[in-house]
Amino acid sequence: MPEGLLDVQGLGIRFGGLDAVKDVDATIPAGQITAIIGPNGAGKSTFFNLISGFYVPTAGAIRFAGEDITRLKTHQVVSRGIARTFQTTTIYKELSVLDGVMIGHRVRTKAGLFDALLRTGREKHDEAESRAGAMRALERVGLTSQAGRLAGALTQEGQKRVGIAMALCSDPRLLLLDEPAAGMNPEETTNLMGLIRELVGGGLTIALVEHKMSLVMGLADRILVLHHGQKIAQGTPTEVSRDPAVIEAYLGSHAHGGQMGQGEQASTTTGADHA
Structure with a gap:
């Protein structure tokens, strides 16, 4: 695996006695595009909120460029080189x-x-x-x-x-994009994919939460899959698309031949991640 710009170990957070994210080990490699996917409620946005400082984890550690940032405030995380956008366009x-x-x-x-x-x-x-x-x-x-x-x-x-x-x-050195293609038509989505590639080509590392599988499979270098707040897979698009646990948890009966095709979109495309 490429060297991680951001690494999390045993990451977790509980709300009201329930685990929204639990015991997640993951790496976001420098200079690449990492997609975080999973069904609605899988913990994707919560994971973003943890690594960007909006939430303080109840378990685990977050390291960015070798520094422990687990308990830093949001503005301190930004000053270290992590920036993010949100599901709803906030301009x-x-x-x-x-x-x-x-x-x-x-x-x-x-x-x-x-x-x-x-x-x-x-x-x-x-x-x-x-x-x-x-x-x-x-x-x-x-x-x-x-x-x-x-x-x-x-x-x-x-x-x-x-x-x-x-x-x-x-x-930033790491840009977090939360559902960047939400509300966009296919042509706009294609244009956005081109922009993301250009930004990474210019030296950025990007992690994105996205429901549109056509974008994920056509853009990501690596994919992290969450389900019920836990990591069930991480690897290249080819590796993840063939993982039986991913097919069962994320695509279910929508998978064709046990793989996620580049043009295929899960039934959760228009859903929001509430965890």
Whole structure:
């Protein structure tokens, strides 16, 4: 297995006496695309919330680039180089694309309220830095020509790209994408796959939670499969698609010949992961 940028050992969290994630060992290799899949309620989003600092695990350890980040706050995790998007596109639709992405960059700057009110030199410097950083992020997602448009006026694909640009403003090494293709048509999904490949080609490591099996099988280098909060498989798409436990848990009767085809989508494509 390639060297892990992020490694988890025995990871778990309990809510009200129930295990949402239990005893998960997994690796996200550097410079690759790792997909996390599983039926509704498998624990996929909870797994993301754990490794991004939104939840504190009740068991296990998380290491990123060799550092133990198990109990760091969300902003500390971001500062270490992990950024994420969410299932629901969270952008500032009433602002221009550039202004919205600039907000994503301003969390990295040092100017405070006093500086903003008095328009100090530090405030002007930070504003210029944020504008330049936001434009770099927009260039990476192919939206420089849309910088002046209202974000809410963009297509679903465009809004997804804005959300990714906001995450890129923190200059992450690992980008977590939570159902990036949700609500997108096949053409938009194909375009998004191209963007994800470009970002990884530029040096990013990406982990994504996704229900669309056509995207997962056509894009991921490795796949982690969760079921009832536990890992049941991890490997290449070919390895995972032939794993009997995966076929039984995830695809069931929808599998053809015991394998997940690249064009095949599980019956959970439009579902949401509530665990």
